[in-house]
Amino acid sequence: MAAADGLQLYLDALGPNKRLSDDEDRRILCEYHEDWVAMRGGAAELVSAKHRDASMDAYRTVNQLADEGGLAHLFLRWRALKEKPTCRLATSGGLLSGDPQDLEAVTISLREMRLSDKQITVNGEHAALVAKLCTAIHTHGEKHLPPEWKKGDAKEISAEAQKEEVARFLSMLDIRHGLTRRADIGFLAPSKFAKPVVDYLGYDVPCESVWNAVYGIFHTRMRAAGPRVNAVISPVLAFVNGGGATYAG
Incomplete structure (x- = not known):
């Protein structure tokens, strides 16, 4: 799911020209x-x-x-x-x-x-x-x-x-x-999480290859430390922080 979040952040950051801005x-x-x-x-x-x-x-x-x-x-x-x-x-x-x-x-x-x-x-x-x-x-x-x-x-x-x-x-x-449970993630993750990025960029590459590469990076890092096109991707930062919450008693 961390890898899915990474792919969603990347997809959200891509502009109309399908590139990351310098200040991203x-x-x-x-x-x-x-x-x-x-x-x-x-x-x-x-x-x-x-x-x-x-x-x-x-x-x-x-x-x-x-x-x-x-x-x-x-x-x-x-x-x-x-x-x-x-x-x-x-x-x-x-x-x-x-x-x-x-x-x-x-x-x-x-x-x-x-x-x-x-x-x-x-x-x-x-x-x-x-x-x-x-x-x-x-x-x-x-x-x-x-x-x-x-x-x-x-x-x-x-x-x-x-x-x-x-x-x-x-x-x-x-x-x-x-x-998605562990038993199913290996089969579903490429189409759920990598395919929307591949499709948006227009690359002719297997989404399985993209998912395996991204997942490999996250797996290594986590272990080292301890109908819409993207409708099924994890909703990263769905509710931006805003000004925080105040309480009225």
Whole structure:
């Protein structure tokens, strides 16, 4: 999926003349803040990638999303980076009806507020889910909690202030679930991720060759560190950072 993001960033950067401009600055930063960071100029998106085998299937609780889905760690990295990046959970797992799907609905609602330059407001319907995620962050991010989140610390902030931070985080979060599983990616990736680039450039080369070359670069780098033409490519930087989120209590 990191390789897919790289191809999408490249495709987005190509102008009408099918070339990169001299001042173009789009990059993938591998295995540093998160699994990777998609960067375009001053905009950055932290991505947590979580594969789930068919036997594990859907996330059933907010607690699972925080732990196995990596949302607790993603929140803490976002907070450490001064709440500036947008964030994405990219997972092959689905979301069970109930709290997981409801949390996704909350992210969409809060994101719309942020992109409309409105203050982030959590209504009664959303408040319980924000509180559950806040509790789960305490549970699964306990070893890495900032001083402000530690009970009894001189810098401790109120529980309400912590929930406000979580609400702002959710307004910056995109949950992409049900993505291609490992068993299928080798067959589907060339046509899904490389072919749109090859077609746009008009090259007479097998898309399998392009995918293998790009994937090889990303695989090496990740290991070293630790009907629309592009409708099926990963939605990189779908929601540009903007001015960040403000909270209205």
